[in-house]
Amino acid sequence: MSASVCVEAKSLTKEYRVPVREGGLAASVASLFRRRYRTIAAVRDVSFTIDDGEIVGFLGPNGAGKTTTLKMLSGLLHPTSGGARVLGFDPRRRESAFLRQITLVMGQKNQLIWDIPAMDTFLMNRAIYDVPEAEFRKTLAEFTELLELEGLYDKPVRNLSLGERMKCELVAALLHKPRVLFLDEPTLGLDVTMQNRIRRFIREYNERYRACVLLTSHYMADIAALCDRVIIIHHGRIMFDGSLSELVDRTAPFKVVSVALSAPVARERAAAFGEVIEVEDGKLRLQAPKDEAPRVTARLLSELPVIDLTIEDPPIEDVIDRVFRQGVERA
Amino acid sequence: MSVLRKLVASYRALLVARWSEMLQYRASVFIWTLWSLAGPVIHLSVWRSIQEANGDIAGYGRDDIVAYFLAQSIVYHFIAAWQAYEFGYLIRTGTLSARLLKPFDPSHHFVASNVAFKAVNLIWLIPIWTGMFLYFRPEMSLSPSRALLFALAVGLAGTLEFLWSQVFAMLSFWTVRSDSLFDLSEALSFLVGGGIAPVAFLPAALAQVSAYLPFYYILGFPIEVITGVVPAEAVWRGLAASLGWSALLFALYRILWRAGLKRYGAVGA
Numbered sequence: 335m336s337a338s339v340c341v342e343a344k345s346l347t348k349e350y351r352v353p354v355r356e357g358g359l360a361a362s363v364a365s366l367f368r369r370r371y372r373t374i375a376a377v378r379d380v381s382f383t384i385d386d387g388e389i390v391g392f393l394g395p396n397g398a399g400k401t402t403t404l405k406m407l408s409g410l411l412h413p414t415s416g417g418a419r420v421l422g423f424d425p426r427r428r429e430s431a432f433l434r435q436i437t438l439v440m441g442q443k444n445q446l447i448w449d450i451p452a453m454d455t456f457l458m459n460r461a462i463y464d465v466p467e468a469e470f471r472k473t474l475a476e477f478t479e480l481l482e483l484e485g486l487y488d489k490p491v492r493n494l495s496l497g498e499r500m501k502c503e504l505v506a507a508l509l510h511k512p513r514v515l516f517l518d519e520p521t522l523g524l525d526v527t528m529q530n531r532i533r534r535f536i537r538e539y540n541e542r543y544r545a546c547v548l549l550t551s552h553y554m555a556d557i558a559a560l561c562d563r564v565i566i567i568h569h570g571r572i573m574f575d576g577s578l579s580e581l582v583d584r585t586a587p588f589k590v591v592s593v594a595l596s597a598p599v600a601r602e603r604a605a606a607f608g609e610v611i612e613v614e615d616g617k618l619r620l621q622a623p624k625d626e627a628p629r630v631t632a633r634l635l636s637e638l639p640v641i642d643l644t645i646e647d648p649p650i651e652d653v654i655d656r657v658f659r660q661g662v663e664r665a
Numbered sequence: 666m667s668v669l670r671k672l673v674a675s676y677r678a679l680l681v682a683r684w685s686e687m688l689q690y691r692a693s694v695f696i697w698t699l700w701s702l703a704g705p706v707i708h709l710s711v712w713r714s715i716q717e718a719n720g721d722i723a724g725y726g727r728d729d730i731v732a733y734f735l736a737q738s739i740v741y742h743f744i745a746a747w748q749a750y751e752f753g754y755l756i757r758t759g760t761l762s763a764r765l766l767k768p769f770d771p772s773h774h775f776v777a778s779n780v781a782f783k784a785v786n787l788i789w790l791i792p793i794w795t796g797m798f799l800y801f802r803p804e805m806s807l808s809p810s811r812a813l814l815f816a817l818a819v820g821l822a823g824t825l826e827f828l829w830s831q832v833f834a835m836l837s838f839w840t841v842r843s844d845s846l847f848d849l850s851e852a853l854s855f856l857v858g859g860g861i862a863p864v865a866f867l868p869a870a871l872a873q874v875s876a877y878l879p880f881y882y883i884l885g886f887p888i889e890v891i892t893g894v895v896p897a898e899a900v901w902r903g904l905a906a907s908l909g910w911s912a913l914l915f916a917l918y919r920i921l922w923r924a925g926l927k928r929y930g931a932v933g934a
Binding site: 408443457460464 | 674675679682686692760763764767768769929930931932
């Protein structure tokens, strides 16, 4: 393994055996005597590597196997087959030197002690991770500033808002300055401002400490703002691993052309220029194959009373949705 | 050395956290503590009236009965352990996962909570115990060496009960409701370990059962050390037996912990 590789997943596979039975009393009684099981593969043959300092977005619909993968990489779950190396360690062994250098933040779970101020949890973590006093003060001051947390550490955690709590969770999870961050939906349920602040914080942390980050999120804004590279997982399998722009090129090789017109245009007429997404009053949105976009634009400008025109990539949400529904076309 | 220093520092922080957590709920902790005194006081009154009506029971006169149950109210406090109830909850809510991600054995949290609870409650228990002794005034003598042996016996009894609870806590890896199994064991302990009455009062068959279980060393033994029922030479034998049981339960807990972690790693929370 080269020195710069942080996380390496090798054919990670996780299968669960779940008891199955039909509904109803008879089936329920029968299952007492003869249990039937079905094996469900949550993650199938997943392989990838992440280098130092990389931020990778891990995308997939609910139940795709994202959290299971993160749990295997952090040592909480043992793979059924395959394996992983994180900073050269086998996560399953949960060695102290490994645990000191990683963190896993789950948006819906918390580690802060509910009834007392967050500072008590920070101090507890300081002791557990053996962070020197001076370094602890310095890091805490830095995080407090980045996350704008001034004045919140002396309130019981239960009295904090969801956003404040999530920010405190991040502080608790990062005070020992881990080199590997597994972030599972860190912005779940937060308002836009709060999401932005957390994104900036993750970016800042990544740059300052050259940490590698594997991030799952359902908010495409998170992914677009933070991740140069995305891994898409669906039904437990990796469907795509590459840059966001490559994903857009491969799955949505078209541009969205929007024009504002000084006079309305009929849908039939608009359809002559490309696939109509939306036409209303003086607004028209079209989809055109990438290589035809310049020609379509020229025609629009010459044939319609155009006031304003923009050419964009399709929204990333649409791209991802398309991937989940149709798969990634092999180029 | 640095391992020890780290452990001490971690415990200090954990104790402070758990201590302040308990102080957040002073009233309910106080009521819970008062409730724990109710049992010994009721048993004291019941056995006193029986003794008054029928004469001494198994050699226990009025003062012996009073001393026994007053001592019981103290011992009960120091042996309390409840992680058997908590552990399943930690698994179900995923809190265990958060703790497993730290380079620190999650069981230390239980030890710290346990110690913090016992320390906080002494604030009001010491005056209450003093008041109870002054009210009932049992005639008993206590030499400094007996007091020391009592402290030792209570310490070991607390450890033993903690490990007993810990073993049941580990069963939560396999069954969702290991706490009801623990309740069952506590009921048995109450019956044969010196809870409902001194072991001397038990019919021969129950006393026989008691001899093969650790319950007597958790409750009856430390009480009898302070009340002077256990002769000096038997005290050391009893302490050795407590230690033996503790070692056995500790080994069992560690085996279950390792196996449980494997299972947790296989099926998750």
